Amino acid sequence: MTSLLAPRPAAQIWSVKKNEEAAAKKRPKMTAAQLRVQKDLTELELPNTMTTHFPDPSDVLNFNLTITPDEGIYKGGVFHFTFAINLNYPHEPPKVRCTQKIYHPNLDLEGNVCLNILREDWKPVLNLSSVMIGLQYLFLEPNPDDPLNKEAAEDLRRNREEFIQNVKTSMRGGSVRGETFDKVLK
Amino acid sequence: MDVAMEPANGFVHAGHRSDDAISSESPYRDIDRVLDRPGPWTDEAFQGTKDFLRTQSKVLVIGAGGLGCEILQNLALTGFHDIYVIDMDTIDISNLNRQFLFREADVGKSKAIVAADFVMSRVPGVKVTPYHGKIQDHPPSFYKQFNLIIAGLDSISARRWINATLVQMVDEEDEESLKPLIDGGTEGFKGQARLPMLTPPTAFPICTIANTPRLPEHCIEWASVLEWPKVFPDKKLDTDDPDHIEWLYQQATARADEFKIEGVTWTLTQGVVKNIIPAIASTNAIIAGKRDGLSPLTSASCCNEAFKIATTCAPFLSNYMMVRRPVVSPLTPQYVGNDSVYAYTFEYDKREDCPVCGGESITAEIGKDWTLERLVEWLSERQNMSAVLHASHSRRADTPRQISKPSLSHPSGKPLYFQAPPQLHDATKPNLDRLVSDLLADEGPELVVTDPNLPFSLGVTIAFV
Structure with missing residues (x-):
């Protein structure tokens, strides 16, 4: 070795790195988040009750999910969610919002969603598929014990039949307890 | 000495x-x-x-x-x-x-x-x-x-x-x-x-924040997560702006009074929204931690x-x-x-499938006349791919390692050919008939391949011969 100065510190480390077989190959520079989203999306196997839509097909980090439950209380509705994924994914969960005003114990009137894996129980081993399945589950089994819309949760707890009627009214675009909801029927 | x-x-x-x-x-x-x-x-x-x-x-x-x-x-x-x-x-x-x-x-x-x-x-x-x-x-x-x-x-x-x-x-x-x-x-x-x-920021169930706050942190999260976007839908919360923190502090204090919760302070508000601290830890513990x-x-x-x-x-x-x-x-x-x-x-070992520095990388020498479809076929036919992968993942040697359903993208993340979801598959399918040299003209000669059979990603550098 003849070069002693400027490149030296790097050179010393470089020679170490060169010895590592795996590092001897050039890698395209893609962010870990993009890579993970690509894997999540391209291996997604959604039931026919869910479809994704990408407003900009070259941007895989922002998209919409439509859920059309084929059973349960919310059957017949068409529900839209937005997914926004940042570069900390999968260390941070995707940000998910409902774009409609829906009468549901676990959704508030602004579209916030109370789903444990979107916040306190998120783990990087979970993926977009887990979140989507989780969202669909909310429509099959609304959970009155973790309410975001307290009135709806109370209705469900107190009188399930009446709650079902309220859901039907709200999905037609009617009002429940003075609050008008978005029409979500097909 | x-x-x-x-x-x-x-x-x-x-x-x-x-x-x-x-x-x-x-x-x-x-x-x-x-x-x-x-x-x-x-x-x-x-x-x-x-x-x-x-x-x-x-x-x-x-x-x-x-x-x-x-x-x-x-x-x-x-x-x-x-x-x-x-x-x-x-x-x-x-x-x-x-x-x-x-x-x-x-x-x-x-x-x-x-x-x-x-x-x-x-x-x-x-x-x-x-x-x-x-x-x-x-x-x-x-x-x-x-x-x-x-x-x-x-x-x-x-x-x-x-x-x-x-x-x-x-x-x-x-x-x-x-x-x-x-x-x-x-x-x-x-x-x-x-x-x-790793002390990830503590996230509280959003329903707790919305309905049954018990801790001062719940009130602060309520103010920042729920109230701020409602009151200022077009303004992003800047956790370095003292005015923003002040607003949150006021909201959180009012809510804490309502639920008879003690302990909302300006410093705690700042701490919770900036994730300076694990939100549940008491202030004493934080100081001890830092000292x-x-x-x-x-x-x-x-x-x-x-x-x-x-x-x-x-x-x-x-x-x-x-x-x-x-x-x-x-x-x-x-x-x-x-x-x-x-x-x-x-010595910390390198993880083969580390999303930041792991993954395999190959150079593909292909002709100028290759279509993307031909490249995909070439990738699927590479027998030695499985050998490479076997060697580094002997534990899972039984699983097939051959690329079967590859999805390709530019390093920027822009899809070149995606197997799913349907919209992106349809949108990128026409690329299969296009020339690789044309597709890569704008973003450079590199692409990233993922496949259900690959535990990690494969970087491909295209060299035209």
């Missing part, structure tokens, strides 16, 4: 501060003893590195907080002459107990700027250039100018960011593009994040490594060192009686 017996040069902690600046005669005479003659562990190219250290090396310190102050001091005193420091924070009164480059009169000023001025005034001949701002606001070209980067960060996402940025900057053809990263708390260089402990006395030790090791890398006077750490104080409970770190400090070093 009389080296160790010499009194340390001037620069000492607050409280014992002497007003004499370091004598300009021979401020580095103790350091010179290490650098002027080779020792048993010096590298063959050791001669002349002293000159590199004192006149050419440029080192960046990320963070001018508890660890940063120590690091800046140590670097300046070991003879690094051209130091850069970046920090987005301003000085808070609670920092003064340990961040000894700051005085009471500095409260509210930029940490980076005050720290730089202080070091320069105390150690003549050292240039410290401050940047007040976020590391994420600087492009790779900014980081390219440094020989060495030391991070004394308190945020995990900032660590990940700088690690990923430095890893992505490495260009095989250019030795200079490899920037050793010494990560405070732990060290190393190969661009892999080493984190001593656990490891900063000087950690910083010493960081700077020791920086010095060795820059001068080649001794082999550098490979690649992880850990220092621990016995801990009673995760929430209330404290020293246990006379138990000693525990330290050991070991």
